[in-house]
Amino acid sequence: MTTTCFTRPTFTSRVVPVIVLSEEAQAVPLAHALLEGGIDVMEITLRSGVALRAIEAVARAVPKMHLGAGTVTRAAEVPQVINAGAKFALSPGCSDALVEAVEASKLPFIPGVMTPSEVMRARDIGFRLMKLFPAAQAGGINMLKALGAPLPDVRFCPTGGVSPENLRDILSLPNVAMAGGSWLTPSDALRQGDWKRIARLAREATTLATAV
DSSP states (O other), rough: OOBBBBOOOSSSOOOOEOOOOGGGGHHHHHHHHHTTTTTOEEESSSSTTHHHHHHHHHHOOOTTTTEEEEESSTHHHHHHHHTTOSSEESSSHHHHHHHHHHHHHHHHHEEEEOHHHEEEEHHOOOHEEEEEEEEHHHHHHHHHHHHHTTTTEEEOOOOOOOOTTTTTHHHHHHTTTEEEESSSSHHHHHHOOHHHHHHHHHHHHHHHHHTT
Protein backbone atom coordinates (compact mmCIF):
# COMPACT_ATOMS: atom_id res chain seq x y z
CA MET A 1 0.00 0.00 0.00
CA THR A 2 1.15 3.51 -0.75
CA THR A 3 -0.46 6.56 0.77
CA THR A 4 -0.45 10.33 0.47
CA CYS A 5 2.77 11.54 2.04
CA PHE A 6 2.47 14.82 3.82
CA THR A 7 4.76 17.42 2.38
CA ARG A 8 4.53 21.01 3.52
CA PRO A 9 4.26 23.02 0.32
CA THR A 10 1.98 25.74 1.66
CA PHE A 11 2.86 26.78 5.19
CA THR A 12 6.16 28.39 6.01
CA SER A 13 6.60 27.96 9.75
CA ARG A 14 8.99 25.28 10.97
CA VAL A 15 7.39 25.44 14.42
CA VAL A 16 4.05 23.69 14.89
CA PRO A 17 2.09 24.67 18.02
CA VAL A 18 0.56 21.61 19.68
CA ILE A 19 -2.68 22.89 21.18
CA VAL A 20 -5.11 21.60 23.78
CA LEU A 21 -8.15 23.86 24.10
CA SER A 22 -10.62 23.89 26.96
CA GLU A 23 -13.04 26.33 25.29
CA GLU A 24 -14.11 26.67 21.69
CA ALA A 25 -13.99 30.48 22.03
CA GLN A 26 -10.21 30.33 22.48
CA ALA A 27 -9.58 28.99 18.98
CA VAL A 28 -10.02 31.98 16.69
CA PRO A 29 -8.16 34.61 18.76
CA LEU A 30 -5.41 32.06 19.28
CA ALA A 31 -5.08 31.55 15.52
CA HIS A 32 -4.83 35.31 15.00
CA ALA A 33 -2.17 35.60 17.74
CA LEU A 34 -0.06 32.86 16.17
CA LEU A 35 -0.29 34.52 12.75
CA GLU A 36 0.75 37.82 14.33
CA GLY A 37 3.84 36.05 15.66
CA GLY A 38 4.73 34.61 12.26
CA ILE A 39 3.36 31.08 12.69
CA ASP A 40 0.92 30.04 9.98
CA VAL A 41 0.19 26.49 11.12
CA MET A 42 -1.51 25.05 14.18
CA GLU A 43 -2.26 21.56 15.44
CA ILE A 44 -5.48 21.41 17.45
CA THR A 45 -5.37 18.08 19.24
CA LEU A 46 -8.37 15.85 19.80
CA ARG A 47 -7.67 15.80 23.53
CA SER A 48 -10.74 17.75 24.55
CA GLY A 49 -14.43 17.73 23.81
CA VAL A 50 -14.27 21.10 22.07
CA ALA A 51 -11.55 20.18 19.56
CA LEU A 52 -13.74 19.54 16.51
CA ARG A 53 -15.81 22.67 17.10
CA ALA A 54 -12.59 24.65 17.55
CA ILE A 55 -11.25 23.33 14.24
CA GLU A 56 -14.52 24.33 12.58
CA ALA A 57 -14.29 27.83 14.03
CA VAL A 58 -10.72 28.41 12.83
CA ALA A 59 -11.39 26.90 9.39
CA ARG A 60 -14.34 29.26 8.97
CA ALA A 61 -12.87 32.46 10.44
CA VAL A 62 -9.11 32.28 9.75
CA PRO A 63 -8.56 30.88 6.24
CA LYS A 64 -4.90 31.95 6.24
CA MET A 65 -4.15 29.45 9.00
CA HIS A 66 -2.96 26.03 7.87
CA LEU A 67 -5.01 23.91 10.19
CA GLY A 68 -4.10 20.44 11.37
CA ALA A 69 -5.84 17.97 13.66
CA GLY A 70 -3.59 16.26 16.17
CA THR A 71 -3.90 13.14 18.32
CA VAL A 72 -5.87 11.39 15.58
CA THR A 73 -5.73 7.78 16.75
CA ARG A 74 -8.84 6.12 15.29
CA ALA A 75 -9.96 5.64 11.70
CA ALA A 76 -13.39 7.06 12.55
CA GLU A 77 -11.79 10.38 13.47
CA VAL A 78 -10.44 10.95 9.95
CA PRO A 79 -13.76 11.93 8.33
CA GLN A 80 -14.64 13.91 11.45
CA VAL A 81 -11.58 16.15 11.22
CA ILE A 82 -12.00 16.54 7.45
CA ASN A 83 -15.61 17.62 7.91
CA ALA A 84 -14.51 20.05 10.61
CA GLY A 85 -12.07 21.69 8.17
CA ALA A 86 -8.67 20.26 9.02
CA LYS A 87 -6.26 20.21 6.08
CA PHE A 88 -3.92 17.60 7.52
CA ALA A 89 -3.68 15.28 10.50
CA LEU A 90 -1.03 13.99 12.87
CA SER A 91 -0.99 10.97 15.14
CA PRO A 92 1.19 9.66 17.97
CA GLY A 93 1.28 6.33 16.14
CA CYS A 94 0.51 4.54 12.90
CA SER A 95 -2.10 1.76 12.94
CA ASP A 96 -3.20 -0.15 9.84
CA ALA A 97 -6.77 1.10 10.21
CA LEU A 98 -5.64 4.70 10.45
CA VAL A 99 -3.41 4.39 7.40
CA GLU A 100 -6.28 2.88 5.41
CA ALA A 101 -8.56 5.75 6.45
CA VAL A 102 -6.16 8.51 5.40
CA GLU A 103 -5.38 6.64 2.18
CA ALA A 104 -9.05 6.47 1.30
CA SER A 105 -9.65 10.12 2.16
CA LYS A 106 -6.37 11.45 0.69
CA LEU A 107 -5.92 13.50 3.86
CA PRO A 108 -2.26 14.54 4.28
CA PHE A 109 -1.06 12.69 7.34
CA ILE A 110 2.00 12.62 9.58
CA PRO A 111 2.24 9.26 11.37
CA GLY A 112 3.91 8.92 14.74
CA VAL A 113 7.00 6.75 15.17
CA MET A 114 9.45 6.05 17.98
CA THR A 115 11.75 3.21 16.87
CA PRO A 116 13.79 2.46 13.73
CA SER A 117 11.45 -0.43 12.88
CA GLU A 118 8.44 1.88 13.04
CA VAL A 119 10.24 4.39 10.81
CA MET A 120 11.04 1.67 8.28
CA ARG A 121 7.45 0.41 8.28
CA ALA A 122 6.06 3.90 7.73
CA ARG A 123 8.57 4.47 4.95
CA ASP A 124 7.55 1.20 3.28
CA ILE A 125 3.94 2.39 3.31
CA GLY A 126 5.01 5.56 1.54
CA PHE A 127 5.57 8.22 4.21
CA ARG A 128 8.68 10.38 4.18
CA LEU A 129 7.69 12.81 6.92
CA MET A 130 7.00 11.37 10.37
CA LYS A 131 6.33 12.59 13.86
CA LEU A 132 8.98 11.39 16.31
CA PHE A 133 6.92 11.04 19.48
CA PRO A 134 7.52 11.26 22.32
CA ALA A 135 10.76 12.77 21.13
CA ALA A 136 12.46 13.27 24.50
CA GLN A 137 11.71 9.74 25.68
CA ALA A 138 12.84 8.38 22.29
CA GLY A 139 16.26 9.97 22.74
CA GLY A 140 15.74 13.50 21.46
CA ILE A 141 18.52 15.04 19.42
CA ASN A 142 20.76 11.99 19.77
CA MET A 143 18.01 9.73 18.42
CA LEU A 144 17.39 12.04 15.47
CA LYS A 145 21.10 12.02 14.66
CA ALA A 146 21.22 8.25 14.94
CA LEU A 147 18.25 7.79 12.62
CA GLY A 148 19.73 10.14 10.03
CA ALA A 149 22.59 7.87 9.01
CA PRO A 150 20.72 4.64 8.11
CA LEU A 151 17.48 6.38 7.06
CA PRO A 152 18.61 9.52 5.23
CA ASP A 153 15.48 9.80 3.09
CA VAL A 154 13.15 10.32 6.06
CA ARG A 155 12.43 13.65 7.74
CA PHE A 156 10.87 14.22 11.11
CA CYS A 157 8.66 16.50 13.13
CA PRO A 158 9.84 15.78 16.69
CA THR A 159 7.23 16.52 19.34
CA GLY A 160 7.48 16.05 23.08
CA GLY A 161 10.25 17.78 24.98
CA VAL A 162 10.86 20.49 22.38
CA SER A 163 11.44 23.89 23.99
CA PRO A 164 12.95 27.30 23.21
CA GLU A 165 16.17 26.04 24.77
CA ASN A 166 16.67 23.18 22.27
CA LEU A 167 14.63 24.39 19.29
CA ARG A 168 17.56 25.74 17.26
CA ASP A 169 19.65 22.61 17.82
CA ILE A 170 16.75 20.40 16.75
CA LEU A 171 15.87 22.41 13.65
CA SER A 172 19.51 22.52 12.57
CA LEU A 173 19.51 18.74 12.01
CA PRO A 174 19.25 17.86 8.31
CA ASN A 175 16.53 15.26 8.90
CA VAL A 176 14.23 17.61 10.84
CA ALA A 177 11.61 19.39 8.73
CA MET A 178 9.80 21.07 11.62
CA ALA A 179 9.22 20.67 15.34
CA GLY A 180 6.07 20.63 17.42
CA GLY A 181 5.65 22.06 20.88
CA SER A 182 3.08 23.07 23.47
CA TRP A 183 5.11 25.85 25.11
CA LEU A 184 3.72 28.35 22.57
CA THR A 185 0.21 28.09 23.99
CA PRO A 186 0.47 27.86 27.80
CA SER A 187 -2.74 26.81 29.51
CA ASP A 188 -2.77 29.88 31.75
CA ALA A 189 -2.39 32.21 28.77
CA LEU A 190 -5.28 30.46 27.01
CA ARG A 191 -7.41 30.60 30.13
CA GLN A 192 -6.70 34.31 30.63
CA GLY A 193 -7.01 35.20 26.96
CA ASP A 194 -3.49 36.60 26.98
CA TRP A 195 -3.12 36.72 23.21
CA LYS A 196 -0.29 39.25 23.35
CA ARG A 197 1.80 36.77 25.32
CA ILE A 198 1.08 34.01 22.82
CA ALA A 199 1.94 36.31 19.92
CA ARG A 200 5.22 37.16 21.66
CA LEU A 201 6.05 33.47 22.21
CA ALA A 202 5.26 32.78 18.55
CA ARG A 203 7.46 35.67 17.44
CA GLU A 204 10.35 34.42 19.60
CA ALA A 205 9.99 30.90 18.18
CA THR A 206 9.85 32.26 14.65
CA THR A 207 13.06 34.20 15.26
CA LEU A 208 14.80 31.10 16.59
CA ALA A 209 13.62 28.99 13.65
CA THR A 210 14.63 31.49 10.98
CA ALA A 211 18.09 31.84 12.50
CA VAL A 212 18.90 28.19 11.77
